[in-house]
Amino acid sequence: MKDTAIDYAAVFQSLPGMVALLTPELVFADANAEFLEGAGRTREQVVGRPIFEVFPDNPNDPSANGMRNLQASLNRVLDTGERDAMALQRYDVERAERPGEWEVRYWSPVNAPVLGPDGKVVLLVHRVEDVTELIRARGRPTGGRTRVLEAELYTRARELQDLNERLRKAHAREREVALALQAAMLPARPQVRHEQIAVRYRPAVGALNVCGDWYDLVDLVDGHRIGVSVGDVVGHGLAASCVMGQLRSALSAASRVAAGPGQALDVLGRYAHVVDGAESATAVTTFIDFNRHTITYSSAGHPPPVLVHTDGRVEFLDRATDPPLDAPPDPAPRVQATTSYAEGATLALYTDGLIERRHEDIYTGLDRLAEALRRHRTAGPEALADEVLLELLPSGGATDDAALVIVRL
Template sequence: MDDAAIDYGAVFQSLPGMVALLTPELVYADVNEEYLRMSGRRREDVVGRHLFDVFPDNPHDPAATGMRNLEASLRRVLTTGRRDAMALQRYDVEYPGRPGHWDERYWSPVNAPVIGPDGDVVLLVHRVEEVTELIRDRGGPGGDNAQVLEGELYTRALELQELNDRLRRAHAREREVALALQEAMLPARRQVGHHGAAVRYRPAVGALHVCGDWYDLVDLVGGNRIGVSVGDVVGHGLAAAGVMGQLRSALSAASRVAAGPAQALDVLGRYAHVVDGAESATAVTTFIDCDRLTITYSSAGHLPPVLVHPDGRVEFLDRATDPPLDARPDPRPRPQADTTFTPGGVLALYTDGLVERRGEDIDKGLNRLAESLVRHRDADPEDLADAVLLELLPPDGATDDTALIIVRL
């Protein structure tokens, strides 16, 4: 059964636990049937209203802090974009239709973010486990057994939090190692400085999101020529960084002896076929002849380079695109194409983290990139690269790695 055949609205309403969807302003967007049943509310009493208008704090009992704790948890999720599991909470819930009459309830909430295409939290999933009857069966809300049970649940919550913290630290350590490995295998700035080029690499946000994006610039044999390439390995962490290093080194070596970029990608494709983890990797390479004022290019499933002419005309180099590196069991010659440039133009190569956004057509991202390059085309390559990243990447970081090369022609 595919997604189109599943009625997710019906699934949401049939969930066995209490689940609510809240906006970032903590207004109810929707609730499931179990939430209404267990809370004793009608849908019109809840949806469209602020959470704490529906469930206010008990003004007569300062010890009833559940609502305040819940608000702090929801704010943490909005700020961090991460799920927050709360310890067992006591709530004083006002009886529906009986103002001033309160019922002591025990709920165990979990709050999770729903991330939108731009990386922001667009909804909060608020799930509640009702354990009031369990506590009352153990001796009543004030009994010793209830206190023991509450203490046990709280201890388990702390243990889970500590486990999560350890996992985050381990993931952060893996991220540091992968970043160090990735940076060590990418060409140093001093290798490309004399070409009038600027390079940028920005890792994705999140401990596990170090990916396999890479770039390369090499001096080519014969004439005043350079090779400029970018690529992307599917996957995350140390494994992706290792595959990235192998492919970058192989393409760098192949470009120095190949007759053109298509032949260099032919060689790289055959190599990728025997490298574990290189499945679906993409790359694009350009050979720039500064004497003949030509760019020869070939792409293995990668997004097209952008050539901005001095007059502001934009040309996407998309006439020589082929499947990814390891897409064919029997590789065959790849296509390549040529274009001309005028001194003073700008060539940009990049990876998808710069232009792709979830739920958005890729053409919108490509148009944003082109507009930014045109707007800043007269800037120094270093300033131009910084301006493009500032305008295209989300302020709190992208969810995918980004590599960018700017070459002043």
């Protein structure tokens, strides 16, 4: 057996059930004979063409949503690199022999990734089971109890799909409210005297894992220092936005009166203990002194800020890191550290959505961020922020929201 080569093309054609292969651009790369027969298409009509060009929604049915649901599932697989089983779908198919005539069809789809050596999705396996007859069976007498039970099962699946659709719409409404609240609390233009600053916030794709990240910039009382902070609340949706707003406001107030960033985070950590939903929240804050050319910083479980010196040297500000805000049962004073810089250096603060990728070590993301900042360090803050997002965020959108603050020192 060790010397026997496996003909995977023959295996693919022999797979039980309707199976097709799609490229990341959602173009048919191949389809087995059972898929072509069940879909009523020839190989020439399918391979090399976009899936939704071959199988569009029924234009005669205003409620048709099979194409949208399938596209959402395929995009989830591309974004996460994980298998996605869909609920029962009604997805009508145009008769190939009678253009303009559509046949009501029901399908049970499963989409799975094929990963390349770099861990990226190189192909999508699209497997569907035609359950049209089982759905129709419920509406007429049948001779077998098993067939009736199967039809009942798929009908319940259809009802579950309708429930999921209602939940999706409810999540979408909550997401809109949460994003509006987030936008109101995170100004697009920093309200500080220092002008060489760019801020960016990119929400996650979909309703999950959105609206927990934040940033804040404040003028400190002596007039030649500013405080720059970012943070991350565990959770999603409107609840996370509300917790984010409380923590951001508390840190903003504490920074204005604290002796240093360590003391500001100490106050915030004590406050987080009495805020429901602040469990495991993280934050990092920096006090920038433009007269002394120093940055004093403190972190509560957050990824370290990145300082890019004018000669291209990259310094991670990681010498003052404590546990997340509410982690210590008896909060102790937070540590802080100070580093110096030359005029023209660049400081970047960010949240983990910018650097973390599924199935990838976090240090890979940190190295990628450092390299992007170093390579584009001569660009202005706005252009630099755009380049960093372009290089680090997935083209189809991230599964976690991301905040980024760039300060030219």
